[in-house]
Amino acid sequence: MSTLRFHAIKESLNRKPIKIEEKTRRSELFGLNVFNEDKMRQYLTKEAFNSVMDAMQNGTKIDRVVADHISTGMKEWAISKGATHYTHWFQPLTGSTAEKHDAFFEPIGNGRAIEKFGGGQLVQQEPDASSFPNGGIRNTFEARGYTAWDPTSPAFIYGTTLCIPTVFVSYTGEALDYKTPLLRALQAVDHAAVDVCKYFDKNVKKVNASLGWEQEYFLIDRALVASRPDILLTGRTLLGHSSAKGQQLDDHYFGTIPNRAMQYMRDLETECMLLGIPVKTRHNEVAPNQFELAPVYDEANLAVDHNSLLMDVMDKVAERHDFKVLFHEKPFKGVNGSGKHNNWSLSTDTGVNLLGPGKTPMSNLQFLTFFINTIKAVHDNEELVRASIASASNDHRLGANEAPPAIISVFIGEQLTSVLDELQNVTNGKLSPEEKTDLKLNVVGKIPEILLDNTDRNRTSPFAFTGNKFEFRAVGSKANCANPMTVLNSIVAKQLIDFKAEVDALIDEKELKKDEAIFNVLREYIKKSKNILFEGNGYGEAWEKEAKKRGLSNHKTTPIALRAKVSDKAIKLFEDLGVMNKIETESRYEIEMEEYVLHIQIEGRVLGDVARNHVVPTAVRYQNMLIDNVKGLKEIYGAGFKKLAQQQMNLIEEISGHIEAINSNVTKMTNERKKANNLEDFEKKAEAYCFNVKPIFDEIRYHCDKLELLVDDELWPLTKYRELLFTR
Template sequence: MREIKQTFGSMVFNETVMQERLPKEVYRKLQKTMNEGKVLDVEIASAVANAMKDWAIEKGATHYTHWFQPMTGITAEKHEAFITPGNGGILLEFSGKELIKGEPDASSFPNGGLRATFEARGYTTWDPTSYAFIKDKTLCIPTAFCTFDGLSLDKKTPLLRSMELIHQQAMRIIRLFDHEGITRVTTTVGSEQEYFLVDRHLYEQRPDLVLCKRTLFGAPAPRGQELEDHYFGMINERVKAYMQEVDEELWKLGVFAKTEHKEVAPAQFELAPIFTTANIAADHNQLMMEVLQKVALKHGYECLLHEKPYEGINGSGKHNNWSIVTNNGINLLEPGKTPEKNARFLLFLTAIIKAVDDYQDLLRVSVATAGNDHRLGANEAPPAIVSIFLGTELTNILEALEQDLPYNQTYERSMQIGVDVLPEFPKDTTDRNRTSPFAFTGNKFEFRMLGSSLSISCPNIILNTIVADALSQFADRLEKSTDFKQDLNKLIKETLHQHKRIIFNGNGYGEEWVEEAKQRGLLNIENTAKAIPYYIADKNVKLFTKYQIYTKEEMFARDEILFDTYSKTLHIEANTMIRMASQDILPAAIRYQKELLTTLQMKKQLSLESDPAERPLYDTLSKEIKDFTLAIQQVKEILETTKGLPVHQISSIYADKLIPLMDTLRQHGDHLEEMVDRQTWPYPQYTDLLYRI
């Protein structure tokens, strides 16, 4: 542990390093930017760049890169050596200009039409609110990414804008109460990351895993997760060694990796960090996904971050724990011992209830991907219907407030298990609800709909913005008040009456909830193709443009990117299925069919009695081959008929027609797998993939 304490953050240009290496005035100005949101003084850039370079070279770095987060959902980097010609040899230099600005090609990243091939210039610009770090002997400088015209092409820029917005609007509310020394408000995030491990040797034998990161074919293993014995189970030595190295690499990068365990499905695991600011949390989650995948290779694994790599068992999500905190450590979502008397908490809580109800569609869009469509609504993940879980205690308090009734409840309770030797401990005021998409869990909200491969930036941009909008509306009203207490109570009551439909504490997996949600007027957006159009609904464009989180151009570009990514993902999967089916599965099935036929013919020629099961097996196999061949052709035809159509139209056709045909193709392929002998089958099966780790 002493060594861990020494190495934690050792590859991060953090406050300790800055304080040691920067002139006092430079350090002071940089801290004002990082902690107080002050405008960056560009004159300090040269001093910071020089200190960064010296520190990085001492750590073994040879290159630097502007590390940014384009609309691919992953990170991008272009490495530059610290060398420059001089004195007949080389000098090691890194200027303030190089720190502040880079110029990657903006037309080759997803841009939704904001850039054309002949308009390639784009800029990356230093984000001083997120620490630089070293990985793979390269100094990585977190940056924003924009077009030549200043339009955002990344996920960091709008996240920073949304964080500034919620600070501004939250401060308006705080000023109506006791300030308590509060000068800055930010949102914090802790993102629980689920993932699967698969043996690398087996992974390489599966084209679907290599190309699509999920199995497009695969009959269920004889054993799945029905015994419920994997969750929190003992971790074997090989996986433990992998986890240990992941922790060590993340700790060097200053990532607060803390909790790790087996998840519900076989070969599935989870890693969760401690909370940090939303911007840094987004950076850290990208690093976490990268490190999980990179370290896996060293241990003979492939780390799968797809939301549904295996059919018939749980997929992987990413729970986004979101809260609002102040510069002096106050959590504005902490109810306290008497939440019904905590007016500020109740006002922030009511704002969140209003925001989630008003913008159910945006929250649904924020998690909409082709991969996540396999999870949402299944009995393993939150439903596609957005609702809020508050628990019995808070719900009763809000109902009492709405109805002007007194609330008298004792909070201090001890948990007594009935065994004398076991200690008593305080009982939480509410249970947890794993079926809720957006659950209050004590002093934060857990947004549970995110898929495991998703960048957490977009959901947090939306959460920050919609809550800031509600706070803005509240502040507009309360700042004009002549009787604050009375108007505050009236505002909370009215808001709860208008938006209480979004509160649901029951079983989100139940069929009855779908009907009840419909009666309440809640949205049930079934898939990504149906979700994306909500993104540019008039009210949503007005919201984001009003607060300058996005321009209208940026929103329509992102809408286009969402459709394009969705359709291309399905197109790649369909083509991979066709290739696997035509070149591997069908030939294997025909070989086995031939063996059966040869056996039947030989017995007939020798006047031997055939086994009663042989002829039905041959007939069933022949029918499956025929149906499988037809299904291949039908998938091909859909791909042909959509060539040249607008991406929005392609997405709808793929959702309505292609996916059902792919499901049918898989069904027949899986039936063939269950019939064909193991030696003939071309791919490792689920038993191998899930249990050989």
């Protein structure tokens, strides 16, 4: 066994869990480090408080003079909590968060200093934006970028720093982050949904999109990770043979949480409580050393901020417990990968979940309206929905044994399918009194009873209705939720706008009553959207064939899937809603394509290094040991040695074949990378990496994994799957 591997395993096995004692109720910890409404009431003037609340609820701008009052109160609170610095906390298009810390400290002369934090520093800052992805929006030497305070997401303290959630835009005003388009999309769906809600309740003034994410992840001992260059540099194992025992017995799923993992979770949850992240659920996932945590629902923008913050906190807490958190969607071949299920719904300021049935036929008709419109939105934009979760890492997961396929479909269950079938047969035009009664009593009226018993789920569906929400299951575990949430809320907003226009036209032109017009439009939507509904096994080949017949896309790779983001249809959608202009949309496409290339490029370099500098030398060393053994047998037994040494000689030959295949494929991969790198067109480069470079990874891995089974375990340099997944 290599020295590094030996010491890594020894260090891991000798770990003692850090004992975390929970002496304080979670409810007492919750939000202590958040500048929430209670803190604002305490530290702000009445005018400043009302101004912030108005900005949060109605999107009004905050006057700069009032901003000075707000910053003073925020600073006093932060200093009382031990903060020494502040930062504008934002989410650039790198996939992680960003921050630049400034001290409250300000010299005033004569050897004296004060703690200073003004309204200008709260509302806007100018970080260097030259090294953040911009997709050609500006030249590298045009480094200006601006962060602007987002009052809808409360400031918080982490460590000794006051963190202020902000948007990030270029000097010319284009969004350079995930938050800005999301806020615009949420505003669009708010306005569109309120207009539709007026059909049912004139008192509705605001609709919020809610999000509840479920974060899956792996916990691996830090020493074991340090012995694997591929995990360190790419977040996943680029080679490694499956362990004899993996997840076949399903004994890890919902099992007793290992002691070290439990201590980590307790520590993490305490940090989450202080930061106002309402985590509620924790459990073992299917794969060994895989876990999940989930919060209570939040407003979508705040939920996205919480998830981005959570991933940072998870990494930092893991260091204290000598763990490494793996967020990669498929860190281990042959066992389940990790997703981040996005549970989405819409709710009104009157307290109604628009995707939950009510107690009256009219409230149930409202449910059907938003339910069917969401299905229609996904049907009409399934390629864009697929593009919203496309990444190099998620490509490994989609379509695997535990994840939804790359084909976007909607699961609603047999009972709701039968309801839609009945609605499809509604008379075109005016309804007779008998039809109205039948619809309200026997179809719409029975929806609450149907949903009460409809608890079935389809784990193979990428977009499933689960009782009072839609669960977007195809989102990757390390993704920023803002990307899919921007798309989902945008397409639903567009669909609701179209729906209202069609209903109003029927009322005005054909003199139909409101509910008759709604039924007529919904009937047509059901007919047009049927192809997206699927109740069966999404993993089977039969579904691929059926989906093709239905005209549904099956984009299995990111470079192909991402094209939908810059289609004329998508560009017009985002422009019409004011979510993104053409420049912003095209720049994000270029950024994501470039990111794909860089991920595959890094993986190729790491794989070539590990294969040639770790695997091949180890195989040669073992081969030399076998050769010496054969030579020894020949010296002892003379001509009769061949019979005794036949297995060793076969093994020598087999090892040689794998070594030759590894070297030739690494050379081939390197040459293909060079060809791809010479391509100036970023689309052609991404496709070259996808279809010419990446497939060679599997060839190299196959032969490396075969050698792992042949070479003496004592010599093998890389920590094996059985050690990575079962050392706790």
